[in-house]
Amino acid sequence: MFETEERIRFHKEILEKIGAPLPAISAQKQNFDKETMFDYFVDPETRQWKMWVADSWSAPRRLLFSQLLIPTMDSTRTDFIMKSIGALPVEKSKLRKEFGLRNTLLVGGSGTAKTSIIIMYSRQFNPAEMSFKRINFSSATEPINFQEAIESEVERKQARIYVPIGNKNLTVFIDDMSMPFINAWGDQITLEITRQLVDQKGFYFLSKDERGQFKNISNLQFLGAMNHPGGGRNDIPKRLKRQFFSLNITPPSNKSIENIYGRILEVIFNPKKYTQDIITMRGHLIEATIALWEAVAKKLLPTPAKFHYLFNIRELARVFGGICKVAQQAEFKVIQNVTRLKEKVTPQLFLIGLWRHECERTFADKLVNMGDKKTFQDMLNKVTKEKFRDSLGFDDEQLMTSMLFADWQRDDIFDEYGELVEKAPFVYEACTSPDDIRKIANKKLDAYNELFPAKKMNLVIFDDAL
Numbered sequence: 001m002f003e004t005e006e007r008i009r010f011h012k013e014i015l016e017k018i019g020a021p022l023p024a025i026s027a028q029k030q031n032f033d034k035e036t037m038f039d040y041f042v043d044p045e046t047r048q049w050k051m052w053v054a055d056s057w058s059a060p061r062r063l064l065f066s067q068l069l070i071p072t073m074d075s076t077r078t079d080f081i082m083k084s085i086g087a088l089p090v091e092k093s094k095l096r097k098e099f100g101l102r103n104t105l106l107v108g109g110s111g112t113a114k115t116s117i118i119i120m121y122s123r124q125f126n127p128a129e130m131s132f133k134r135i136n137f138s139s140a141t142e143p144i145n146f147q148e149a150i151e152s153e154v155e156r157k158q159a160r161i162y163v164p165i166g167n168k169n170l171t172v173f174i175d176d177m178s179m180p181f182i183n184a185w186g187d188q189i190t191l192e193i194t195r196q197l198v199d200q201k202g203f204y205f206l207s208k209d210e211r212g213q214f215k216n217i218s219n220l221q222f223l224g225a226m227n228h229p230g231g232g233r234n235d236i237p238k239r240l241k242r243q244f245f246s247l248n249i250t251p252p253s254n255k256s257i258e259n260i261y262g263r264i265l266e267v268i269f270n271p272k273k274y275t276q277d278i279i280t281m282r283g284h285l286i287e288a289t290i291a292l293w294e295a296v297a298k299k300l301l302p303t304p305a306k307f308h309y310l311f312n313i314r315e316l317a318r319v320f321g322g323i324c325k326v327a328q329q330a331e332f333k334v335i336q337n338v339t340r341l342k343e344k345v346t347p348q349l350f351l352i353g354l355w356r357h358e359c360e361r362t363f364a365d366k367l368v369n370m371g372d373k374k375t376f377q378d379m380l381n382k383v384t385k386e387k388f389r390d391s392l393g394f395d396d397e398q399l400m401t402s403m404l405f406a407d408w409q410r411d412d413i414f415d416e417y418g419e420l421v422e423k424a425p426f427v428y429e430a431c432t433s434p435d436d437i438r439k440i441a442n443k444k445l446d447a448y449n450e451l452f453p454a455k456k457m458n459l460v461i462f463d464d465a466l
Contacts, residue, residue, distance in 0.1 A: 004034060004250045011036040023049035033255055039073065041080075052077045054259060059267040065324045070263055072256040075117045078106070078247065082121055085245050086221060101245055103198065103222040105177070108249030111312030114225040117249070118173055121223075131170045137179045143193040147203060154217055161216045162202075169219045178226040178234040188237065195240040198222055232307075252313060254290055261286050261320050265327075273330040281351050288355065288387035289319050295379045296363055300372060308366065315362050322358035322405070323351070325428045334429045340409065341430050345398075352388055353401035353430070356380060404431040409440055437466055 002010060008030075015022055015037065022037050029035040043050040055071035081104070088100045106114040122132045135149050153170055154162040164170035180190035196203050202216040224244060229235035252260070265282040293316055302309040326334050338350045345353070359380055367373050384399050409431065410424040431437045441461045449456045459465075 002038075002248065002250075004253075007036045007038050007250075008034060011038075023051075034253060038077075041077075054256075055079075057263060059263075063267060063328065065264070065321050065328075068264060069116050069120050070260045071120065072113075072252055072259060074250070074252055074256055075113065075120060078117050078249065079121050081245075081247060082118075082223070099201075101243070103224070103244045105224040105226065105241070105244035105246045106249050107226055107228060107246055109228055109251065109312065110310060111314040112249045112251055113313070114249050115175055118223050118225060122171065122173065125171070129168055131164050131166070131168050132173065133170060134173045134175060136175045137177055137190065139179055139181045141180050141190050143190050144206070146190055146193055147206065150197065150217070160205075160210075160213060161218065163217070163219050167219075169221065171221045171223060173223045173225075175225050176227070177224040178229065178236050180234075182234060188234070191236055191240050195237065195243065198240070198243045257290055257313065257316065258286055261289075261316070264320065264324065268324050268327045274327075274335070275347075278335060278347050278351070281348055284387060284391060285320075285323065285351065285355055288383055289316060289359070291387060292359060292363075292380060292383045295383065296376065299375060299379065300367070306368060306372075311363070311366075318362040319355070319358045322361065322428070323354060325407075326354060326405075329427055332425070332427050332429070334427065338430075340432050341403075342432055348392060349394065349398060349401070350403075350430070352384065352394075352399060353403035354405065356384065356401055357403050357405050404434065404437065405429065406431055406437060408444070409437070434463070434466060441466065 011022070012030075023040045025035050037049075040049045040051050042048070052073045053076065054073050055076050057071055085104050086102050088102050090100055090102070092100050106117065108114050125132060131153065133149070133153050135146065137146075150172070153164055153172075155165050157163045157167070174194065177191070177194075180188045182188055193203055197217065197220070200214075201218060201220070202214055205211055205213050205215050222244070226236065227233050262282070265286070269279050269282055271279065293311060296315075297311040300306075300309050300311070335347050335350060338345055338347060341350075360376075363380075364373050364376050367376060381400060385396060388394060388399055389396065405428055407426040407428040408424075409429065410427060412420055412424045413422040415421050438461055445457065445459060445461070
């Protein structure tokens with residue numbers, strides 16, 4: 001259950017001092033990559049320490065950025081642990097009717113990829129033998145909602161004995177397990193019926209004819225994910241917690257982040273679509289984004305009035321999502337031709353401008369006052385100079401871009417009779433100026449009001465709305 005810093009302390013202050021047989025890790029890797037024994041395992045064949053390596057990944061034909069799941073060293077390690085737990089004997093003792101602990105609960109902060117790890121794990125199931133059911137808990141989830149969700153996945157085998165449909169095994173994934181509301185008596189009643197199903201292998205019938213009779217459900221295995229308790233977030237009852245092997249998921253290391261976005265950008269910025277000067281920007285963009293993200297997370301800390309100042313890997317995904325949105329539309333040559341800008345710039349400088357825009361959209365829009373926004377702007381300018389000035393040979397004035405981007409600037413094509421021939425594609429590209437984009441917004445608003453007079457909208461397109 002250690003966090004990253006606690007793992008480092010455990011490795012250095014306890015294991016090293018007692019002379020434990022540890023893997024050979026250089027001082028540089030310990031200090032900069034923060035490697036510890038948790039990044040290694042003992043190879044059963046050689047009986048030597050071996051570093052965890054991310055599973056191989058092949059890009060799908062249709063690359064949807066928001067749905068990509070990239071294996072990392074952390075996900076591979078967690079996957080192995082979940083498989084090992086899931087393979088334990090179903091019964092520890094037939095005489096005492098003791099069942100084995102085969103359920104795993106992933107606990108971690110927001111954006112630590114708990115859900116993604118479990119979804120990647122579930123994709124390895126043999127559909128002929130194992131089904132998968134995902135249930136998302138919220139503060140409004142009632143016991144009846146959970147019971148109905150489970151009952152929809154099972155069928156009668158004998159009198160009051162039920163099994164998953166098709167007589168398969170069923171893995172139930174409960175996401176946000178700690179979310180159900182705590183009542184006036186301190187109970188989370190939705191988690192009590194969850195505990196009953198996990199512990200007693202069933203729950204009671206609610207139908208009028210069989211109400212009060214126990215419904216036995218077999219061949220179930222459970223996975224869960226929840227946020228760290230505290231700071232306004234609920235814990236779960238200890239009687240439910242004891243039914244799971246709890247595993248803490250730490251934020252991905254810089255090495256893992258570079259691996260994730262390095263693979264994605266390698267697929268999108270490929271030599272068939274882009275020239276070498278554009279392709280070489282991949283490493284610069286990843287390095288600059290990580291540096292800015294770390295600086296923002298250290299400087300702009302959450303407070304009671306700014307409780308949402310939490311900057312995790314999701315912020316990185318939003319920055320790279322905007323860059324990939326432009327790069328994936330290679331057929332429109334937005335990067336190569338630097339379209340819609342009044343002043344021509346190089347594709348490399350255009351990408352830096354796009355990166356700065358996505359960082360402002362992701363980080364600055366989250367800030368609540370001008371002081372914090374000024375602090376962020378100073379950090380953005382500093383990182384821009386450090387990561388792009390010397391390595392690419394640009395002047396400070398060239399790097400301080402303030403581009404805006406939108407994906408609704410193109411017009412529909414109509415014939416001479418006013419009939420729509422082709423709808424305008426949504427191309428995420430630079431805006432010529434705020435005034436021009438305001439004219440486009442007002443034009444589209446007028447077109448909507450003319451087409452739907454009964455739903456007419458009298459909107460004022462002010463600067464912040466744009």
